Amino acid sequence: MIENAGIDYKELYLQMQSAVVALSKTLEEIQKENKNLKEENEYLKRKLFGTKSETSKSLGFEQLSLFDEAEAEANPDEEQFILEEVKFNKKKKYKGQLDDKLSKLPHIEVIMTLPESELVCPVCNSKLVPVGKKFVRHEIEFVPAKLKVRDVYTTTYECRKCRANGKSVMKSPGIPEPVIPHSYASAESVAFVMKQKFVNGVPLYRQESEWKQMGLDLSRTTMANWIIYSSEHWLKPLTGRMHEILLESKHAHADETPVQVLNEPGKKATTKSYMWVYSSIKES
Structure with a gap:
């Protein structure tokens, strides 16, 4: 027979009950954290192995997209899921649609002619003369970018009459300020680099390769300097005015x-x- 030995069973019961409550709370937190980790893991797997877009890449793995939550959470196996047929209205074509699409581009006529040896009538051997032309088709011509160096000179003028009288009178036109001092950058080249970078999303290391293919070793460091200098000295008045307009908006x-x-x-x-x-x- 086991004696009591002075054990307070009531106190022991309360301690065990308190331990059970604490363990239950810990288990609940672990389960909740496990669920969150599973959801994040599924999301990362979809982003890593699923179809990617430029938008999803730009979000990074730290930020969940606010726009694809419905697609991520949808379950086609549930009974409530009903697939409805979606009909898209195709844009109807109209006469002259292609002409309207190409109206903003410059047009160059390419006229096909017969060689001189074939300008002979097959019936009477008389010489054939042109009487008109017939339209055949439109073709889009792609003109690749190319570089050229603009060598800037100034003309010096002299007064010959003053020279004959022993005086030296010279005159030259004013020189426009360069876009960037002590640089071979032009407004067109800087604008192209900035457009490629910030509008088309082409990083500088890729632009460096493209410029090299066109015949110029233009480093990404130089392009970065162009962007920073032009932004500070040429675009600040524009961005300042845009900021003023933004503050005036409702x-x-x-x-x-x-x-x-x-x-x-x-x-x-x-x-x-x-x-x-x-x-x-x-x-x-």
Whole structure:
């Protein structure tokens, strides 16, 4: 027979009950965390192995998309899921549609002619003369980009009468300021680099390769310097005015994008920074 030995079973029961509640709470938190990790894992697998777009790539793995939640969470096996036939209205073609599409492009006529040896009538051997032309088709001609160097000179003028009288009178036209001092950059080349980078999304290392294919070793460092200098000295008045108009608007949109900035003072290379982009809306 086992004696009580002074054990307070009531106190022991309360301690065990408290331990069970704590363990249940811990288990619930673990299950919740496990569920979140599973959802995040499924999302990352879809982004890694599924179809990607430029938009999903730009989000990065740290930020979940706000726009594809319905597609990600939908389950076609559930009874509530009903597949409805969606009919798309095709844009009807009309006469002259192609002419309208090509109306903004310059047109060059290419006229096919017979060689001189064939300008002979097969009946009477008389010489054939042109009497008209007939349209055949449109063709889009692609003209690849090419580079050329613009050598800038100034003309020096002299007064010969003053020279004959022993005086030297010279005159030259004014020289336009360069886009970037001590640089061979032109307005067209800087504009093209910035358009490729910020409009078409072509990184500088790819542009470096494209410029080399066109015959010029233009480093990405030089292009980066062009962008920074032109932004500071030429575009600041424009962006300043855009900022003023934005502040006068009744509504504004903002977008926050995480980025990593190299060589940022006081921060590691892995430190996450943020870029905020603002835009107004068309107000009636």
